[in-house]
Amino acid sequence: MFKFKINNIDSNLNVSKNFIKYGNKLIFLNTNTIQDNRLIYLKLNSNCNISCTYCYQSKDEKKSEEVNLKNYELVLNKELKNSDNDFVLFGGEPFLRSNGDKIQYIFDLLPENKKITFYTNACYTSYFNDFLYNNKNKIKELIITIDGPEQIHNSRRRMKNNNSYKVIMENIKFYLQKDLPFSIQVNLDKDNVESINDLLQDIERRFHPSTFDIVLNKVLHTNNTLNEIRLLKLFLDIKERYPTFRINVNSVVLAKIKNYITNQGISRSRCKAGKSLVLDFSTRQIYTCPQSTGTHVGFLDFSKISILEEELKDVFNYCNKLENKCSDCLYVNFCKFGCYIDRRDIFKNCIKETTDEIQFILDNFDKFFELKLSKTAK
Template sequence: MKLFPSRYNYQCKINSRYSILNNFLTGALDIIENNIAEKLLGNDFNPEEKNSDPLSSLIERGYLYENPAAEKSLFNELFENFKIKLKDRPIKFVFCPSYICNLKCSYCFEKGLSKKREKFMTPELLKTGFNTIKEFPKKYGKKISSVELFGGEPLLKRTKDMVFEILDFSSKEGIKVSIITNGVMVKEFIEILNDFKNTIEMLQVTLDGPEFIHDARRKFYSGKGSFKNISEGISLLLKNGINANVRVNIDMENIDFLPDLYSLIEEMKWLESPHFKIQPSKVTDHSTTEYKYPVVRDHILMEKLIEIYNDHPQIEDVFKLYMFKPVRHILDIVNGAENVSPRYYNCESNLIELYMLCPDGYIYTCPESIGIENTAIGKYFPQLELFGKRTKMWTERNILVMQKCRECRFAPICGGGCPYASMLIYRDNLQPVCEDFQPVLDTFIRHRGEKILQKFSL
């Protein structure tokens, strides 16, 4: 009898004695001796020893199967279980009060939005949006987890009354609200935000570095930098006990200045607040598979980031490496998660868990596609209607229906890549958008494998 290594095994040598072994389907993560790793790679096991270690453990953990059909059966079983759980997953409604933004950021993916004819929600659209939120659970049987404000920029002088109405409505309905904002008008909105602090989960605000770096990237249309407004806004939120999640958009132009940003955060004493979080994020371009500086391949960015972390260890404790999709599941397991379920889909938009109500009366599901009418999944004005064919373009895209994904060992941690990028690049939503998972994982283990060993007390 022959044994079959899992299609979804990943192994990488940590040092002269140990290797890391990870199965992307089952979520199993183990440290094994290199001689066992070499045997697994060469499938050099005696099947008669399957009831004794290490063979029995490798079989039990999903690294080896007695036949390939057994793994395929497990894959399908896990997918069916996922679909059952999917029915009970809540959805989020997103209000986009405006397609307008008061900043002109160098890497913005919404550059064409301000040219849209419908720049702001009307009172009639807003009222219809509230009715949609009330009607949706009854009509489609979905629970609503939260409401989000997005844009454009949601916090503008002209949207102030709308923001109040959205917060007031959500408060009365018992729905929590998050706000994605550039943060330049927090001071002008602080009274409203404070009045509804029990309804507001958090404000996400972007700060890309120390003042001279941030201001070169995130400017007002006048050319003036936005750093002063935003940093004062963050301090004001924390002072009032409102959660501030600071996003740092990282590329090769600002990555060297992360230590300076960390020093600023310490100087401002933001880390001392229980209401402060920071979230580094890669600058991406979903319209192409090419990389144009300052956007670089993930493993190059990771190499540079780890170099900075090695010189400034305290920064890694705060900024971490979760921005790199291929290593999130390893970090989760190492940090105590019992298991990590496979990703059959790429994102919440792929699952239609975002319903974005926009000034043109349409409903979108992907933040990057708002305002592009041929990507809308429905409309809420003058009445609620979902477009079945468009909805299926998102929901029927998963790693089982794409041939390349079915043959890829990274599929269960990838989900097939960004569906919107697939539409932009290939004009075909069933084409996977592949990322550099292998070099990212190898880079991570090469630099952080010894730390993982310490977690396993080896």
């Protein structure tokens, strides 16, 4: 039972009986499992036009042979038309000159009701701007990753003979002029977290920050990873200091608690690994976590995809915390554990960390959730 206040009224959250007590009112919460679409990542290559000091893909197999996507027309048509699939295009960096025709080919096959999300370092020259503008109706969102203000960003994201930060800022100007959908993901760890104010001030000087989203995201799988509560505190602090910004935070625990108390439902899974498929056209392998080719779950042929069901199930079970002490844990629907790549860490202080994080979120309920509980909960 977690005790906290909503609008200064004493409240409790009971995660074993699934209710919130708000003053004298009992509000029962929806415990249906949230059903998501399958994410299909279309990976054209592992090549990139910049080098990041922490790149998790630096050891990936790099194939220089030319991929002819037309050979995969049957596979692409089948997957792109499947209404249960959502699509992400990533690399390496997707917007390399050599990928232009391939991305156009995917756009041409894409059904009218589908759009694609892109992860990009936005360090391409103006070559891709007209291309993106001409295909604007096929783009769900361009997610641009930035590591800090100019000096910090450029030291972590090195672009040969160019200033990657300036190139990004020019491209953002273009997106705003042409109304292209985009958001900025700020990658944070212990080394660059102190520089976030300089970055936000620079963004404020250049643009109207109320017109796009900025997401705080912690770099994972390093010794410098930020503590979750520190990230959440930073988020609240920035929300207060920059009220005109549209700031969000990538926090698994916060997202899960928000879904729960707003009656969207619950989910045991850490992420979509075990369900997602990364179709790597350059190696013809299929894996299920976009951050690790080590999560191999199948093979890509010209006419079909072949899935190794046992391997896929193994990752799914881990990410859904089905095969260990988590089965009896009260916090299985809220904790951030279950990353298949970090699997050795799952039991370390996990319950204490999770309850501290939930309590922190509830202690700041009014700041995190700009909602009227009586309107959103049944």
